[in-house]
Amino acid sequence: MDVKTGLFYLFAAVLLFAAFRVITARNPVYAALYLVLAFFQAAAIWLLLRAEFLAIVLVLVYVGAVMVLFLFVVMMLDINVDGLRQGFWKHFPLAAGVGALIALEMAGVLMGGFRLAAPRSAMVGGPDSSNTLELGKLLYTGYLYPLEIAAVILLVAIVAAIALTLRARKDSKYQNPSDQVRVKARDRVRIVQMPVTRAAQPVAEQPQASAETKA
Structure with missing residues (x-):
């Protein structure tokens, strides 16, 4: 086994591990990071196949733009993971059927062999x-x-x-730039005359409080 074959098996193994962790990680942030790792390993395999353009596009577009956006959205939103898992077993038969169908289609394509050209x-x-x-x-x-x-x-x-x-919505608040440009200084600041602050008057002691003090 030469170096190229060894690197292919290494990248493929890491790719399979990262793809498995994407669907099994409990934290959405970890799942997004594992997906970034999977994209990098796929780009490395493309480089081994001498498809430099596809590898660079995969890194720049998916890792550099799409996944960074997903990662920021996942980190900024307060996602309730427990609420997302409530309907897992409810939708599991449909998901398993779709997965089995895709696996059968891929097996039919791969068993037909590849045409070497x-x-x-x-x-x-x-x-x-x-x-x-x-x-x-x-x-x-x-x-x-x-x-x-x-x-x-x-x-x-x-x-x-x-x-x-x-688009204009009833519950959205926005400002009109033309009104902001036409505003004048007297509309921004208004001087209000206030009376001079007076010193606080001493409060007279209550008779009951003075009696308790003498006692």
Whole structure:
């Protein structure tokens, strides 16, 4: 067994362990951190397969953006873990059925075998060609229209998210920037004349209290 095979088994073992801990960890923060570890191990396997672009995209997009956002959301929200686990056994048969179906589909694909063929980079640009360069050429030539359609869909999703966030609601409190700009100094500060503070008058002693003192 060479070094590359040993690294593959090491990364695969850590990946399986991290994926198992994602679904078994009781703390949501620990589950998110284990998912980050799983992403890193998957990126390392992509590097072993000479898919540098996919490895960098996996680290930058999922670990650097998506998982950091998930981690901040999980840490900022007060999630009641006990409440989430109340319906576990209720939904377990459905989840087990879906998992078994996915396992059967993956087994059907894997048992069919893999078709070994020459890599795309070797057929197009030779063995010394860059994987990222060939992927970029293929993406912006043969798949240009699907790429533009996906960009338009993402743009529409961004605009829709902004529109849903900035819509006027009855229970939301917001300020009008135009009114803030037109405000004047006399509207911000108002001087009120108050009477001069007087010294407190001494309180006369009660007769009952003086009698108790003499006794």
